[in-house]
Amino acid sequence: MSDGEKPLKVAVLGCGSVGSQVVRLLEEQADDLGARIGAPLELVGVAVRRIDAPREVEVPAGLLTTDAMGLATRDDVDLVIEVIGGIEPARSLILAALKHGASVVTANKALLAEDGATLYAAADKAAGGEGRDLYYEAAVAGAIPILRPLRESLAGDRVTRVLGIVNGTTNFILDKMDTSGAGFTEALEEAQELGYAEADPTADVEGFDAAAKAAILASLAFHTRVTAADVYREGISDVTAADVASAREMGSVVKLLAIAELNDGAVSVRVHPAMIPRSHPLASVREAYNAVFVESEAAGQLMFYGPGAGGSPTASAVLGDLVTVARHRLAGTRGAGESSYADREVLPMGETLTRYAVAIDVDDRAGVLAAVATAFAEHGVSIKTVRQEGRGEDAQLVVVSHQATDAQLDATVEALRGMDIVRAVSSVMRVEGESDEHG
Structure with missing residues (x-):
């Protein structure tokens, strides 16, 4: 890093479990991050709903603001990190940040799966048509690097299938049912007691969370716009102890799978519980861990495994994207945008x-x-x-x-x-x- 290099200014929108860890890592690793980027990062604001709310990390009071839109559209902000989640106000904030020339890093799977095309279009039009980065590695499978390999490392290959365990809550529940013989309700209660499941677990156990991630994976793998509405979805609430026991007798295990594949040139995308042989690599994915199994014509079979959620793992993916977009900003370039040229048909279930x-x-x-x-x-x-x-x-x-x-x-x-x-x-x-x- 050259002496006197002008700092790149960073705004963080949201300071929950992920946002607080992003702030912590920005402060603790400031010197290393600056060295990797080639310029220092300066955190100039953190948007929150309540200034006085308890937080996992201490944030200097002068950085906190309840004016998220004002922070996202500050003229001096170079990089905006969105970790609020949900559709609104996240969509409006990201669009405004891009319009004002900031590069954006987000972990917002629901928004990307519902309206990613609008975000990509705004990124392309940003800075008077010069374009800005929109990166979102943290939106799928937490710390596991899977989106960038699909978008970049495998760009010269032809991906034919993506098979993944992308929701830790449901994997914990099904794993507990398999190892202890517990029923669904009993296993869910244990997941809630341990903090693996929310008080209202609907988004997880009914497959909505996994469906959003499946849409993102399919879009990248097959260069086709796929939304959450295109994904067939079944949850695990109807899986019984007898189902799990029957799978065990057949040498299999039940997992909630996100599956995206090519069928005669068309794309199918689905989320549902399924039996897989215990010899399959995904069968050994235990508790709340995630894994994504990718099949491609040249590379063959690849598996990506690790913690799929949690504040620190997800923040790790956010910071990885931040380093990349900061380097691009410094060099006056941008990374790959949306690739939807294939425009394949998405098959009904x-x-x-x-x-x-x-x-x-x-x-x-x-x-x-x-x-x-x-x-x-x-x-x-x-x-x-x-x-x-x-x-x-x-x-x-x-x-x-x-x-x-x-x-x-x-x-x-x-x-x-x-x-x-x-x-x-x-x-x-x-x-x-x-x-x-x-x-």
Whole structure:
């Protein structure tokens, strides 16, 4: 860093669990950050809702302000960090900051998944058309570097599939159900007691958080605009201890997966619980950790693993982006913007290829298996394996299909429910992570 280099001025919007750790790291690592960038960083303001609220780190009173818009649009601010979350006022603040010439780093997955195109357009128009950076590594999987590898490291490759555990709350719950035999409610209560789940866990357990992240991953991987509304979503609240036990008997484990893949040139994006073999790398991801498994034509299979949430891990990703955009600002350049040139079709869930494991309570008499197999065949679904459990009134068939469209599989399950020999379809679970020669 050259002597007398003019400081780059930084504004932080939000001082919750992530924002407070961003402020702490900016202060503690000021010398190192300045050396890496080539100019010092100067924190000039932190926008908060209440000046007197308790905080994890002590922020000099002179830096605190309740005027977030005034801070975001200060003429001398070079870099704005948005860690407020939600749609508004975050969207208005980011758009205003870009319009006033600041580069922006955000961790806002919900906003990017809902209206990323508007933010990208504003970044392109900023500074009189010169453009400004919009970086958001922290929006998906906390400290795990996954967005930049998709956007930059794999830019010369063709990504075909992204399979990820991107929500720590649901992974903790399902892991607890698998290791202890607990039911969903019991495991959720433990997650809340340990601080892994919010008092209102809806965004996590019903898959909204993972769906936003899946949209961002798919957009980058397949160079196509994908919003949260494009993502098929199922949560884990209907997963039972019996589902988890059945998966264990099949050598599998249940995970909430975010899946984005290419199917004949079109994109499918979904979030739902699924069985994966215990031999799959994602099966070993325990407790509240995250992991993303990427498949590409040239590089093959890659896995990114680590803490997917928390103040310090997420702040680490924010600071990594800050260093990059600060370097660009100093050099008078900018990084890659939106890449949506492929503009691929996003398939509805019914047209997406998938695989089911179906547990069917049946009458224990001759011809049952043949009748069940016929129901699958009539809907164009090939059976991979069948296992019978129990006898008499406890007789159950567990059928795992080969790949078919979700609509075909759903129609098969409805047909099974209408058969006289079927007492109940007790469980339907998608299966991922296995090779399928019929797919």
